[in-house]
Amino acid sequence: MQSSGSSWAATASATSNDAPARSRFALRGRSVALDSRIDAVRRDLADIRLADRVFAPHYAVPARRSVGLTTSILDAPDGIVVSQALAGEPFDVLEFTSTHGWGRSPIDGSVGFVPRDVLVEAYDATHVVVAAKAVLHADRSLDRPLPLSLPMGCRVAAVPANDEWAEVDGGYVLRATLLPLGDDVGDAVAYATRLQGVPTIPGGRSAEGVDAAGLVFLALSLAGSPPPRFLDLQAETIGTPLAVGDPLRRGDLIYFNDHVAMLVDSDTAIHADDVVRCEPVAALDRFGPIRARRRPA
Incomplete structure (x- = not known):
């Protein structure tokens, strides 16, 4: 590490296709105390997006993934629950271990560990579930519900099938149970x-x-x-x-x-x-x- 005045210079420890690599950056002024619940920083590693706010030995560029199955966000691999990452939401991973990914949810801002096996390649969700549950059906009828439902808050990539139904991965749901992302308004x-x-x-x-x-x-x-x-x-x-x-x-x-x-x-x-x-x-x-x-x- 090199210092110049009150700034520190460091080398990024990771790169990703999701963000450009930066080989050097400066900490502006003194390092400040952050909230580990919402700021992805540890003694050994920090999100590169915090490089101008806090000094860390290593910085990582986030790798965007999607959450395939609703899961808890933990403060340690075997620790306590901090929050949840819901199915269809993005999750920015800063470190992979053999069992978990450590990173930050860009939806609720919480930082922690999620099981690695629930993370899938990033995809673009289009809708959020606004009914208590969106029941999946095998076809565009109410006669063949599948033993699967999506709770309020989950996100899906949905394609309108007609005025009543939308097609999602795994089946069909009533369009009335979904809201297009970006149209989130109401009471x-x-x-x-x-x-x-x-x-x-x-x-x-x-x-x-x-x-x-x-x-x-x-x-x-x-x-x-x-x-x-x-x-x-x-x-x-x-x-x-x-x-x-x-x-x-x-x-x-x-x-x-x-x-x-x-x-x-x-x-x-x-x-x-x-x-x-x-x-x-x-x-x-x-x-x-x-x-x-x-x-x-």
Whole structure:
């Protein structure tokens, strides 16, 4: 390594067809502390896209892959669940081991390890599932459902077959269960209420299971305003803060130390407790004092 003034110069440790190789780059000013949940940096390796923010012994150019099967993102190969990577989503791999890929989800920003066998060659998804589940059918009829369904949040490469059906890899789904990527607009509360009864699972953010922040992430993302993935970051950055005493309305978010709920109306909220449920706002005091009130943009 060489230094010049307050900058460091280093050599990239990997190349990829997805991004041009850079043989030298500079750290602008002092290295800064990053959040390992969302910034792909370790003591030995960092995403080359962070090279102007943090010093690392080696940098890697991300290799884009697609997720073939919904899976957990872990903080270590045998570690705890950080988030999920959903079927059809891209995943940027910075290091392959014999069993896992370590990298970052460009969808929810989370960093960690995913099993290598769920990663496939990158492909372009065209639609996202907006029904609680999109049931696959063997042909364009409702008479032959396959024992497979795609939960809300998953992405597919779909080709319209007619006004009612779309063809996807493996069968056909009703077009009404899909939304073209880029057309993600609508009412976040309406998306959230479709998930009533869905179980709570660590790191979940699909109709197969959500955690408290994952429910908010999924609903707001489908409505066109993706928030941060993690609860503390949501409480600090989503939309605009509301003062104590400000009237609450549909779509507002109430944050506690370890929980969040979304207002369905001024008296009712939906949230992921043991399952996704609606209940009176007054009943949420069991989660402790309110930490923040936010109004999504």
